[in-house]
Amino acid sequence: MIEIETFQNKQIEIKDFKTTYIVLKFNNELFRFDFKGKKEAFLKQRENGILKFYIEHPLLLNYNESNLEVFINSKPENHNEFINDIEQTINKSLQGWRNWKDYIEINTGINFEIFNKNVENGTGKLLSAPISIIEKIELICDKHNVKIKTFGKKQTFKNELIFINNQFIIAEKFLNNYETIKDYS
Known part of the structure:
Protein backbone atom coordinates (compact mmCIF):
# COMPACT_ATOMS: atom_id res chain seq x y z
CA MET A 1 0.00 0.00 0.00
CA GLU A 56 2.09 20.73 10.73
CA HIS A 57 0.92 23.88 8.95
CA PRO A 58 -1.05 27.01 9.94
CA LEU A 59 -4.13 25.61 8.12
CA LEU A 60 -4.00 22.56 10.42
CA LEU A 61 -4.20 24.58 13.67
CA ASN A 62 -8.02 24.54 13.60
CA TYR A 63 -8.05 20.75 13.31
CA ASN A 64 -5.01 19.59 15.28
CA GLU A 65 -5.87 21.51 18.46
CA SER A 66 -9.12 21.97 20.34
CA ASN A 67 -10.52 25.48 20.62
CA LEU A 68 -10.68 27.21 23.97
CA GLU A 69 -13.10 30.03 24.73
CA VAL A 70 -11.68 33.18 26.30
CA PHE A 71 -13.59 35.68 28.42
CA ILE A 72 -12.12 39.02 29.49
CA ASN A 73 -12.45 40.05 33.16
CA SER A 74 -10.65 43.40 33.29
CA LYS A 75 -9.94 46.41 31.08
CA PRO A 76 -6.65 47.02 29.30
CA GLU A 77 -5.05 50.42 29.88
CA ASN A 78 -4.77 51.00 26.15
CA HIS A 79 -7.70 49.41 24.34
CA ASN A 80 -6.33 49.92 20.80
CA GLU A 81 -2.83 48.68 21.61
CA PHE A 82 -4.30 45.58 23.27
CA ILE A 83 -6.42 44.73 20.20
CA ASN A 84 -3.48 45.44 17.89
CA ASP A 85 -1.28 43.06 19.91
CA ILE A 86 -3.97 40.35 19.70
CA GLU A 87 -4.26 40.85 15.94
CA GLN A 88 -0.48 40.69 15.40
CA THR A 89 -0.12 37.63 17.63
CA ILE A 90 -2.84 35.67 15.85
CA ASN A 91 -1.60 36.75 12.41
CA LYS A 92 1.90 35.57 13.28
CA SER A 93 0.53 32.09 14.05
CA LEU A 94 -1.65 32.01 10.94
CA GLN A 95 1.07 33.30 8.56
CA GLY A 96 -1.59 34.71 6.22
CA TRP A 97 -3.51 31.45 5.76
CA ARG A 98 -6.62 32.55 7.69
CA ASN A 99 -8.15 35.80 8.88
CA TRP A 100 -7.46 36.61 12.55
CA LYS A 101 -11.05 37.85 12.98
CA ASP A 102 -12.34 34.32 12.26
CA TYR A 103 -11.53 33.47 15.90
CA ILE A 104 -13.77 36.32 17.02
CA GLU A 105 -16.65 35.97 14.58
CA ILE A 106 -16.96 32.27 13.66
CA ASN A 107 -18.71 29.92 16.10
CA THR A 108 -18.39 32.40 18.98
CA GLY A 109 -21.80 34.06 19.05
CA ILE A 110 -20.20 37.51 18.83
CA ASN A 111 -18.94 39.80 16.09
CA PHE A 112 -16.05 42.27 15.95
CA GLU A 113 -18.21 45.12 17.26
CA ILE A 114 -19.16 43.11 20.37
CA PHE A 115 -15.54 41.98 20.79
CA ASN A 116 -14.45 45.62 20.71
CA LYS A 117 -17.11 46.60 23.25
CA ASN A 118 -16.16 43.69 25.53
CA VAL A 119 -12.50 44.78 25.48
CA GLU A 120 -13.51 48.38 26.17
CA ASN A 121 -15.73 47.31 29.10
CA GLY A 122 -13.32 44.63 30.35
CA THR A 123 -16.02 41.98 30.48
CA GLY A 124 -17.53 39.36 28.17
CA LYS A 125 -16.46 36.93 25.51
CA LEU A 126 -13.20 37.71 23.75
CA LEU A 127 -12.67 34.87 21.26
CA SER A 128 -12.41 31.14 20.62
CA ALA A 129 -9.17 29.76 19.16
CA PRO A 130 -6.80 26.76 19.12
CA ILE A 131 -4.69 26.09 22.20
CA SER A 132 -1.39 27.40 20.80
CA ILE A 133 -3.00 30.73 19.87
CA ILE A 134 -4.65 31.03 23.30
CA GLU A 135 -1.29 30.43 24.98
CA LYS A 136 0.09 33.43 23.07
CA ILE A 137 -3.03 35.50 23.88
CA GLU A 138 -2.42 34.78 27.57
CA LEU A 139 1.04 36.38 27.23
CA ILE A 140 -0.53 39.46 25.60
CA CYS A 141 -3.02 39.68 28.46
CA ASP A 142 -0.19 39.43 31.00
CA LYS A 143 1.67 42.22 29.18
CA HIS A 144 -1.44 44.46 29.38
CA ASN A 145 -2.40 43.38 32.94
CA VAL A 146 -5.71 42.01 31.65
CA LYS A 147 -7.41 39.17 33.50
CA ILE A 148 -8.99 36.45 31.38
CA LYS A 149 -10.66 33.11 31.95
CA THR A 150 -10.43 30.24 29.48
CA PHE A 151 -12.90 27.40 29.10
CA GLY A 152 -12.62 24.13 27.22
CA LYS A 153 -10.70 20.91 27.22
CA LYS A 154 -7.15 20.99 25.88
CA GLN A 155 -6.89 18.26 23.27
CA THR A 156 -4.69 17.59 20.28
CA PHE A 157 -5.52 15.63 17.15
Missing part, protein backbone atom coordinates in the same frame (compact mmCIF):
# COMPACT_ATOMS: atom_id res chain seq x y z
CA ILE A 2 1.43 3.37 -1.03
CA GLU A 3 1.24 6.28 1.41
CA ILE A 4 0.49 9.78 0.13
CA GLU A 5 3.79 10.97 1.66
CA THR A 6 5.51 8.95 -1.10
CA PHE A 7 4.58 11.74 -3.51
CA GLN A 8 6.07 14.57 -1.43
CA ASN A 9 7.72 17.12 -3.78
CA LYS A 10 6.88 14.97 -6.82
CA GLN A 11 5.24 16.19 -10.03
CA ILE A 12 1.80 14.58 -10.14
CA GLU A 13 -1.44 15.07 -12.02
CA ILE A 14 -4.90 15.28 -10.46
CA LYS A 15 -6.84 12.89 -12.73
CA ASP A 16 -10.11 12.85 -10.81
CA PHE A 17 -11.63 13.92 -7.50
CA LYS A 18 -14.91 13.80 -5.66
CA THR A 19 -15.91 14.82 -2.14
CA THR A 20 -14.50 11.59 -0.70
CA TYR A 21 -11.38 10.83 -2.76
CA ILE A 22 -8.70 12.02 -5.19
CA VAL A 23 -7.00 10.11 -8.01
CA LEU A 24 -3.38 11.06 -8.69
CA LYS A 25 -1.29 10.11 -11.71
CA PHE A 26 2.42 9.49 -11.23
CA ASN A 27 4.71 7.65 -13.71
CA ASN A 28 1.72 6.49 -15.81
CA GLU A 29 0.07 4.87 -12.78
CA LEU A 30 -3.11 6.00 -11.06
CA PHE A 31 -3.40 6.09 -7.27
CA ARG A 32 -6.69 6.64 -5.50
CA PHE A 33 -6.64 8.13 -2.01
CA ASP A 34 -9.81 8.19 0.08
CA PHE A 35 -10.23 11.03 2.57
CA LYS A 36 -10.72 9.56 6.04
CA GLY A 37 -12.32 12.23 8.23
CA LYS A 38 -12.15 15.04 5.65
CA LYS A 39 -12.14 18.42 7.43
CA GLU A 40 -11.71 21.01 4.68
CA ALA A 41 -11.02 20.99 0.96
CA PHE A 42 -10.41 23.41 -1.85
CA LEU A 43 -10.32 21.25 -4.97
CA LYS A 44 -11.54 22.93 -8.14
CA GLN A 45 -9.78 21.48 -11.17
CA ARG A 46 -7.70 18.70 -12.63
CA GLU A 47 -4.14 19.91 -13.09
CA ASN A 48 -0.45 19.05 -12.87
CA GLY A 49 1.61 20.21 -9.93
CA ILE A 50 4.03 19.42 -7.14
CA LEU A 51 2.43 17.62 -4.20
CA LYS A 52 3.26 18.98 -0.75
CA PHE A 53 2.35 16.94 2.34
CA TYR A 54 2.14 18.39 5.86
CA ILE A 55 1.33 17.24 9.36
CA LYS A 158 -3.67 14.32 14.11
CA ASN A 159 -4.68 15.54 10.68
CA GLU A 160 -2.86 15.76 7.37
CA LEU A 161 -2.75 18.37 4.62
CA ILE A 162 -1.86 18.01 0.98
CA PHE A 163 -1.31 20.87 -1.43
CA ILE A 164 -1.17 20.63 -5.19
CA ASN A 165 -0.49 24.15 -6.46
CA ASN A 166 -3.14 26.32 -4.74
CA GLN A 167 -5.55 23.43 -4.13
CA PHE A 168 -5.62 21.58 -0.81
CA ILE A 169 -7.34 18.91 1.27
CA ILE A 170 -7.25 18.43 5.04
CA ALA A 171 -8.22 15.02 6.41
CA GLU A 172 -7.39 12.74 9.31
CA LYS A 173 -5.70 10.42 6.84
CA PHE A 174 -5.36 9.82 3.10
CA LEU A 175 -5.98 6.10 2.53
CA ASN A 176 -4.81 4.15 -0.51
CA ASN A 177 -6.69 0.85 -0.37
CA TYR A 178 -6.58 0.06 -4.07
CA GLU A 179 -4.25 -1.52 -6.55
CA THR A 180 -2.47 0.92 -8.83
CA ILE A 181 -3.84 1.12 -12.36
CA LYS A 182 -1.70 1.60 -15.44
CA ASP A 183 -2.71 4.70 -17.39
CA TYR A 184 -1.65 4.91 -21.00
CA SER A 185 -3.63 8.02 -21.89
